[in-house]
Amino acid sequence: MRTPTRCRALVAILAVASVLFLSPAPAVADIGGYTVTGTGGQGLKVRADPYDATTQPVSVLADGTPFSAVCAVRGRDVFGNNVWHRISVPVQGWIADFYTTTPGFNQYLPGEPECYHRTTARDWAYAHYLDDERFPGNDCTWFVSQALWAGQVPRTSAWTDQPAPTVPAVRADALKNTVVQAGYATIREVGWTDVTAGGAQVGDLIAYDWAGAPDGVIDHLAIVTSLDAQGAPSVTQHSLARKDRYWSWDPGENKPISASHPGSRVYLIHVTR
Template sequence: MSSILQRTSLQVIAIGGLAIGLMLSPVPAEATWDGYRVTGTGGVGLKVRTDPYNSGAGVVTVLSDGTAFSAVCAVRARDVLGNTVWHRISAPVQGWISDYYTTTPGFNQYIPGELDCNQYNRASATSWALAHWNDPEYYPGNDCTWFVSQALWIGGLPQTATWYPHSVEAVNADSFKNALVRANFATIRELSWSDYTAGGAQIGDVIGYDWNPDGRFDHVAIVTSISSQIPIVTQHSVANPGRQWWKDSNGNLLQNSMPGSRVYLLHVVP
């Protein structure tokens, strides 16, 4: 199987690429809404889509009438016979289903208490990162992007047709950046090393690093706190619960230890 490793940094802050073929990990646990089933398809079954907005979106599988599912969150998307609610499900497979063909209460309504997939909970994302920063790396030495992807999903950003567990965009730093910007989940701006506020970064935002530089991200870390206006980031590869975004894990200024490197803010849009 082909490798999609990014360039390897010799610094203690490693890149966010991957080598496909390493062990796969479970997706972080999410709150789910259970007890509902597929219904009313007339035996045709309900298609689980990769995207709730596009009528031509890929089909993950087809669920037969009576199949139970676990809903993670919902959005208003493509109209199906007057019902615009789509649920993102985590079981029995991951994907999107139309509310029209379910036993959920009401018509064209979210399940009571169900989250909106488009709402980003910064506190949840950062809490997960701080709780799991020292977990074993699933992609040893190249786990930074997978770590950040999981945190953002826990924060409520929806998976997409290309940004999903163990996809290239979930584990490769530059592909991850492109995925978030393309989906309008984040805006990007280059930062100055002298701006210690990182452009006003907020908790739950992502700092991206281009070591060479060649315009491609080599490493990402998530902002988990702000100290005296300085964003503190948490990361994998190497694991670090909190460092000032402009310093490496040894406390050295990155602009000195990585001459010519560039840095960017990925501001997650609520």
């Protein structure tokens, strides 16, 4: 694995640019005012996944139950309607738009944002991990930024590539701060012995503080691209290019990161958008 300081800093001009883009995008409020309908008394199954019909229901909502929508995706087709809403009330999960009182058939609610497409972000990472690095030796954050954008996490004025990459698009700690402050993600430290990395999901980020003594500054980022049968994540990354590296393993040293970088700390950045 490349020297751990490589993904922390870039050229000074990017640091100057950070002064110009300090305002994160506000979190989008949940959308209410709609209820479950048309289930014939069977109730609407709340799913853990809008694409997979085999997943066990999280809950069942009776006709007339109000809900709050967070965002939507186009998932599994239900009688010609493939819109699914991620809801936060009365439970968290996914419901098919077909069985709701929303105003448009096969349409998102007015003002409803696109949800994070975790598998799309993963697929982008798989397709591009062998691409040339735009910032050689320092490309980890630029790589995960592009994967998140591919998964429909919205750019902000602070975190963008338009007209050129801003500091949070290319510096690990700045990206961490930006997505958390924008309400796109949460962050918490996890232990190296927690094989699930705090319950990481495909599309989440694993953040590493491994340069010198731990200081809380993130030095490297990688995106979770697979989980094994025990829920242990593997990650895909740049600097160095790796596909499905076990999240806590250093293949360059052929040992755990906790051994190759004594005192290092690790965090789960869970995308909630």
